[in-house]
Amino acid sequence: MDADTKQEQSHSNHNGEKHNTPEMGGGLPVIQYWAEHTLSPEGPKLWQTLLHKSSCLSCAWGTGGQKGGFHNELDEPLQRCMKSVEAISAELQPPVERHFFDRHTITELQQLSSLEADRLGRLSFPVILREGKSHYERISWEEIYQIAETAFRHPPERVASYSSGRSSNEAAFLLQLTIRALGSNHLADCSDLCHVPSTVGLKEMFGSGTSMVSLDSLKKADCVVLIGSNAPANHPRLMNELIQLRDRGGKVIVVNPVVEVGLVKFASPAYPLKSLFTGSDISSLYLQLIPGSDVALFVGIQKALIEQNLIQIDYLRDRTEDWEAVVDYAISTEWETIVATCGISKAEIEAAARIIGTSKGVVFAWAMGATQHENGVDNVYAIANTALITGNAGKEGAGTMPIRGHSNVQGFGSMGVTAKLKPEIQQTLEKLLGRSLNRNPGYRARNLIDAADAGEVDSLICVGGNLYAANPDLTQAKRALGNIETIIYLATKPNLGHFHGLAKKNTIIIPVFNRFENPHKTTTESGNNFVRLNDEGKTHIKDGDLISEVEFITELAHRLHGEEPIQWRKLQDTKYVRQLIAKTIPGFEQMATIDETKEEFTIGGRIFKQPKFATPSGKAKMFVTLLPQLHAPQPQDFGICESTRSLSLILMTGRSYSQHNTVVYKEGDRYRGMPHRNCILMHSADAEKAGLQEHQRLTVQGDAGKMENVEIIFGSVRQGTAFMFYPEVNAIFKARIDPKCGIPAFKRVPIFVYI
Numbered sequence: 146m147d148a149d150t151k152q153e154q155s156h157s158n159h160n161g162e163k164h165n166t167p168e169m170g171g172g173l174p175v176i177q178y179w180a181e182h183t184l185s186p187e188g189p190k191l192w193q194t195l196l197h198k199s200s201c202l203s204c205a206w207g208t209g210g211q212k213g214g215f216h217n218e219l220d221e222p223l224q225r226c227m228k229s230v231e232a233i234s235a236e237l238q239p240p241v242e243r244h245f246f247d248r249h250t251i252t253e254l255q256q257l258s259s260l261e262a263d264r265l266g267r268l269s270f271p272v273i274l275r276e277g278k279s280h281y282e283r284i285s286w287e288e289i290y291q292i293a294e295t296a297f298r299h300p301p302e303r304v305a306s307y308s309s310g311r312s313s314n315e316a317a318f319l320l321q322l323t324i325r326a327l328g329s330n331h332l333a334d335c336s337d338l339c340h341v342p343s344t345v346g347l348k349e350m351f352g353s354g355t356s357m358v359s360l361d362s363l364k365k366a367d368c369v370v371l372i373g374s375n376a377p378a379n380h381p382r383l384m385n386e387l388i389q390l391r392d393r394g395g396k397v398i399v400v401n402p403v404v405e406v407g408l409v410k411f412a413s414p415a416y417p418l419k420s421l422f423t424g425s426d427i428s429s430l431y432l433q434l435i436p437g438s439d440v441a442l443f444v445g446i447q448k449a450l451i452e453q454n455l456i457q458i459d460y461l462r463d464r465t466e467d468w469e470a471v472v473d474y475a476i477s478t479e480w481e482t483i484v485a486t487c488g489i490s491k492a493e494i495e496a497a498a499r500i501i502g503t504s505k506g507v508v509f510a511w512a513m514g515a516t517q518h519e520n521g522v523d524n525v526y527a528i529a530n531t532a533l534i535t536g537n538a539g540k541e542g543a544g545t546m547p548i549r550g551h552s553n554v555q556g557f558g559s560m561g562v563t564a565k566l567k568p569e570i571q572q573t574l575e576k577l578l579g580r581s582l583n584r585n586p587g588y589r590a591r592n593l594i595d596a597a598d599a600g601e602v603d604s605l606i607c608v609g610g611n612l613y614a615a616n617p618d619l620t621q622a623k624r625a626l627g628n629i630e631t632i633i634y635l636a637t638k639p640n641l642g643h644f645h646g647l648a649k650k651n652t653i654i655i656p657v658f659n660r661f662e663n664p665h666k667t668t669t670e671s672g673n674n675f676v677r678l679n680d681e682g683k684t685h686i687k688d689g690d691l692i693s694e695v696e697f698i699t700e701l702a703h704r705l706h707g708e709e710p711i712q713w714r715k716l717q718d719t720k721y722v723r724q725l726i727a728k729t730i731p732g733f734e735q736m737a738t739i740d741e742t743k744e745e746f747t748i749g750g751r752i753f754k755q756p757k758f759a760t761p762s763g764k765a766k767m768f769v770t771l772l773p774q775l776h777a778p779q780p781q782d783f784g785i786c787e788s789t790r791s792l793s794l795i796l797m798t799g800r801s802y803s804q805h806n807t808v809v810y811k812e813g814d815r816y817r818g819m820p821h822r823n824c825i826l827m828h829s830a831d832a833e834k835a836g837l838q839e840h841q842r843l844t845v846q847g848d849a850g851k852m853e854n855v856e857i858i859f860g861s862v863r864q865g866t867a868f869m870f871y872p873e874v875n876a877i878f879k880a881r882i883d884p885k886c887g888i889p890a891f892k893r894v895p896i897f898v899y900i
């Protein structure tokens with residue numbers, strides 16, 4: 146349906162009730178937020194940080210770096226968004242009060258919400274919770290290293306790391322080298338819960354697991370298909386690109402079970418005169434499909450393209466492999482099955498196909514709505530198959546573009562923090578270490594939890610993140626982490642994981658500098674494959690005892706491995722780490738001279754502007770994607786007899802407009818009209834059918850637990866579905882896992898709601 150009809154639809158979804166939700170994304174509230182924060186007492190420090198030459202902490206769009214805080218890689222100004230301010234403000238908090246941990250027992254700390262934990266302030270000295278003790282207490286550096294050294298001398302198959310993509314490439318490279326040199330490949334990472342289906346799927350198809358589209362190429366597209374992304378909240382500056390695309394006559398097809406207001410209309414502060422008051426139209430076509438059915442929709446689009454004679458047969462023949470099977474499957478799949486599976490009409494699918502097939506350059510961009518599924522890799526195949534069928538891979542203004550999450554999550558993968566190391570990196574590392582490395586694949590995040598649950602992990606180092614709250618089934622996560630003898634958390638701020646993810650013997654929290662405070666230069670990599678150089682900085686924390694991640698990891702490595710063949714202590718000067726990276730990681734050769742040249746660069750071998758890919762044959766490999774068999778949940782699945790006012794739904798879980806992953810910055814979500822965290826966004830027609838009313842409180846039951854007193858909010862979700870916020874909702878479900886990559890299906894959770 147077109148944008149105008151969609152707006153009406155979204156009102157009728159609200160069932161005529163008046164809501165306080167804004168009519169567009171972005172807009173004046175964003176400017177207000179900027180003004181409040183930049184003019185507040187923290188204002189000067191905030192400005193200083195915004196102008197610091199380092200990349201934004203928040204998302205992987207990668208604003209900032211050497212071009213100055215507000216610029217993107219093409220040197221365009223005004224590219225810093227409010228989410229950046231939100232993330233910086235949280236880091237500029239004063240330290241946790243000095244005697245806080247003496248005064249509060251761990252049981253008390255466990256009562257804190259995510260928001261309350263974050264609001265405690267910055268961590269400023271190391272603490273330990275010892276077995277049998279009730280309080281975290283201060284610990285000396287010498288004792289930390291002794292405990293850590295003993296812990297990581299355990300058999301290599303019993304030691305592991307987890308990381309989150311906020312840290313630097315240098316820290317990531319050193320982490321994986323330290324762990325691999327021990328003989329362990331257990332390098333679990335937040336990407337295992339995030340874009341692992343993209344990495345796995347794209348690598349098989351194109352020989353490279355990241356976006357093939359550069360920012361400058363995106364600017365030449367005349368159509369973007371945006372799948373399962375809430376970019377207005379999570380990648381706000383991508384919205385500027387969509388606004389520009391619409392202005393030049395291009396089309397945006399949105400694929401999302403929720404009508405996100407900012408994907409219909411968005412007002413960007415980057416265009417104050419043009420769009421701030423009126424907003425810009427974003428979606429040309431909004432396809433509100435059934436959660437988890439993206440494969441069916443894309444097979445349908447392929448079928449319609451074939452029927453409309455809009456496929457590029459010469460391209461398929463010359464540039465791809467196994468295309469016949471994909472085309473045959475689309476032809477032989479019945480329209481009826483496709484429409485029933487995805488819930489989008491044949492006419493709308495045909496309209497999408499027409500736009501895609503007649504555009505000159507189409508970029509297919511996606512985020513968690515496409516990846517976090519039992520068939521996440523198939524979703525990626527199906528999207529990329531559609532790009533290939535229309536010749537939209539390997540040319541300017543076109544291609545596949547996973548929209549990456551954390552600001553340096555992609556860099557972590559590039560640096561070798563992955564369960565499955567690329568053979569070419571394995572070889573260079575073996576040369577560096579002068580011996581062969583373990584070749585068994587390591588644990589991904591879910592395997593790590595399962596292994597710990599089975600008592601197979603003794604020691605864990607977490608470089609950032611919140612392994613506990615990021616996982617489904619928090620009861621299991623807590624139990625699993627509780628089986629590990631020693632857990633070392635490197636973190637900037639306290640989070641739920643530090644209070645619930647407790648080890649059996651020693652839980653240590655080490656306070657680290659963030660990106661703009663490190664005493665040395667670091668680098669990061671954006672989702673567009675652009676490497677940023679971050680200048681050294683200073684922390685506002687006085688009398689603190691913080692350490693850089695690089696210093697901690699190298700010192701631990703020195704104690705574990707000695708100074709041969711790697712001089713770990715010399716690597717505390719990150720210039721030498723960059724030289725090692727340049728020598729060992731293909732595509733990063735320019736890192737060797739970046740300290741002198743200050744030249745940020747695009748990583749070689751990833752942006753495809755010609756249809757010649759990084760596979761052995763140079764052709765893209767296509768995969769048939771079977772339509773998923775989606776079952777609507779039934780009350781008996783939950784061991785509950787149907788009561789009068791009850792209903793089974795498919796739950797999507799994700800972020801509010803004011804949180805960064807497991808860290809909540811603000812209670813409510815004004816864009817979705819959810820006033821607090823304990824809300825469920827439902828379709829009014831579903832509620833009515835079950836005799837429920839808006840603002841009523843109910844119980845939400847999953848397969849691992851229930852949440853009570855949850856307030857019903859009516860919103861523009863597809864009928865039969867609902868939306869709730871993570872991490873809280875992770876308490877109640879186990880999540881199905883994609884066998885091809887291990888990602889949990891956070892976006893299709895069967896629930897039963899009742900009063």
Ligand SMILES: Nc1nc2c(c(=O)[nH]1)N[C@H]1C(S)=C(S)[C@@H](COP(=O)(O)OP(=O)(O)OC[C@H]3O[C@@H](n4cnc5c(=O)[nH]c(N)nc54)[C@H](O)[C@@H]3O)O[C@H]1N2
Nearest residue numbers: 204373375379403436437512513514550551799800805806
């Ligand atoms: N401000 C802010 N920025 C962030 C983050 C943050 O928490 N806050 N997190 C960062 C990280 S690590 C990540 S991974 C990204 C996350 O960025 P996103 O992927 O945009 O975030 P999510 O909230 O997980 O939701 C994505 C969208 O998927 C839709 N969706 C749900 N199910 C389906 C489905 O079956 N199919 C389709 N097509 N769509 C579906 C939801 O309605 C939602 O709009 O953002 C990064 N940037």
Ligand SMILES: Nc1nc2c(c(=O)[nH]1)N[C@H]1C(S)=C(S)[C@@H](COP(=O)(O)OP(=O)(O)OC[C@H]3O[C@@H](n4cnc5c(=O)[nH]c(N)nc54)[C@H](O)[C@@H]3O)O[C@H]1N2
Nearest residue numbers: 309335339609610611615635636637638640806807871891
């Ligand atoms: N139900 C559900 N669950 C999900 C998701 C979902 O959509 N639904 N999304 C998944 C996704 S996409 C992701 S990426 C994961 C997120 O999982 P994680 O990456 O594990 O979690 P974060 O909440 O981003 O981690 C926040 C913590 O990182 C620390 N930190 C911040 N900056 C730094 C730094 O510079 N250095 C260090 N050492 N620490 C730092 C702070 O202490 C902060 O508390 O959650 C996943 N879980």
Ligand code: SF4
Nearest residue numbers: 201203204207208226
């Ligand atoms: S779009 Fe992402 S990288 Fe750019 S300023 Fe906003 S949060 Fe930071």
Ligand SMILES: [Mo]
Nearest residue numbers: 338339550551
């Ligand atoms: Mo993520």
